Amino acid sequence: MMSKGAVMMNGLLLGLLLVWGLQASAGERPADIYKTYCWQCHGMKGNGNGINVRDMTVQPRNHTDAKEMSARSDEDLFTAIKKGGQAINKSVLMPPWGGVLSDEDIHGLVRHLRKLCQCRHGGGA
């Protein structure tokens, strides 16, 4: 028979382990990933006006433009992020992020892009 104190201690330890486990598997939030890797070109508002655009020959995609973004499938967006713009016959200025982002991160980013444009593939909000 465990004492009341021992039961409480075990419960506390179990709780701590659960919290630690959840944190360890939580990953990064899509909005934070976007802020870190995408803002530099696509801008703080996602409108394609980041600090790097001054001397670019091709303007970065405006992620808030529902018309343009609804023309791209989620699969195309995933491929462009993972393998770069050239993988979908777009600009070399969009680099491949597969070396730093996991597939799960990229799926999260695609969902984030859909929030920014408030659109889905094929049109409509």
Place this chain on the structure above:
Amino acid sequence: MMKMAAFRRFLLVCSLAMPLAAWAGGDGMALLKSQCSNCHDLTGPAPTTLQGLWERRGPDLFYAGNKYKQAWLEQWLQAPRRIRPAGMYYGNHIKEGEDGDVIDESTLKPHPKLGSADAKAVAAALMTLKANSELIKPGEYQPGKISLSMGELMFDKFRGCLACHEIEPGYGGLSGPEVYTVAKRLQEDYLISYMRNPQAWDPKIFMPSKHLKERDLQKFVHYFRGLSEEEFE
């Protein structure tokens, strides 16, 4: 007796002189630890979370001896100037402007300036910090030449690196460090290793791995060396 007294005086002079020697730049590591560790990581590892990346205030220095050229460090520490136009993590130093995001200069602070003796001592101490040596292949870079126009073509049109890096003052992207001085600043073998796989050095860094071919890695360093001879600074 006289000899003993003279020896005591000698010891006294030595004990007084030693702290002065440290102050005058004799102990670069002590200076690094006391003056630099607030903004620079001297022990590693590099950030493994985005939060850690955002909070980094200066370049990690725990592999400085594998990264920097000592002569450049000595000179830069005496006359520091910004190398990353938008700071360590650009997201902390931008604001919305009329035509898009702009750098918020008010958030960027100048780097402290050192005297020549301290700069020399700190540079020497930095060269002893050699983490990540397993990522460096000494002598991997084989000196060669490439025309600046071909280099620019590769850097801009073929690989799109100009998006984030300036190749001369006022021309290029702003979120990454300028490359027109990079060959003065950084060791060639480090450049090859870092461009091959930036995340091996810095897991969360916002520079993508472009899967460059080995011969292109060499050509990029030829290009950077050519740019550095232009004396754009």
